[in-house]
Amino acid sequence: MSALRVLLVDDDDLMRAGLRAVLSVDESIDVVGEAGDGRRAVELSRELRPDVVLMDIRMPVLDGVAATREIVSAGSPTRVLILTTFSDDDYVFGALRAGASGFVLKRTRPEQLMAAIHTIAEGDSLLSPSVTRTVIDRVARESGPLDPAAGRRLLGLTPRERDVLELIGRGLSNGEIATALVVEESTVKTHVKRILAKLNLRDRVQAVVLAYETGLVRPGEQPAAR
Known part of the structure; x- marks a missing residue:
């Protein structure tokens, strides 16, 4: 079975480096690219056709909500998993409505992050039990x-x-x-x-x-x- 192709999108270089290091532990995940803003994320998604885009929300040029909408509306099978701090993030619901398949907190444990990526890639959505009720409240x-x-x-x-x-x-x-x-x-x-x-x-x-x-x-x- 081929590895899951993942695109990392975050405007923080250190965050992207950390995510790449975390995901390198899972041999079934292949980080195929990185983007520091939403516009570049859309371009690389079209070019690399990843299985999953791990998408930050607050970014320059084009934010994660708008980038998610463009990726999903293009009809690509690529699925978007939102990275969020959540406690102060007012854009989560917008991202879900834009077509994101779920979200993970930036403080999520490495094993949970990897499991989330596999869940999304398999065609399911991710409403984590630990924060589902908060999502519902925001919806x-x-x-x-x-x-x-x-x-x-x-x-x-x-x-x-x-x-x-x-x-x-x-x-x-x-x-x-x-x-x-x-x-x-x-x-x-x-x-x-x-x-x-x-x-x-x-x-x-x-x-x-x-x-x-x-x-x-x-x-x-x-x-x-x-």
């Missing part, structure tokens, strides 16, 4: 008015698929959804795949955003008892 705060057109997209879902989408929107993992609905986790995974396919969503992150945009989940609500 709720940042979402605009309900979108009637978005709501109509849910009409093609079965009642059980709506249940699953609602719980995804509340930040529950597949295991937690399985427990809530009293079904096998494999069944939940099947539902998630069908939901993404029916709604033409890139990944779980977009499902969370849509759950709020449609009003299926509202800020402050708790999962209903089932």
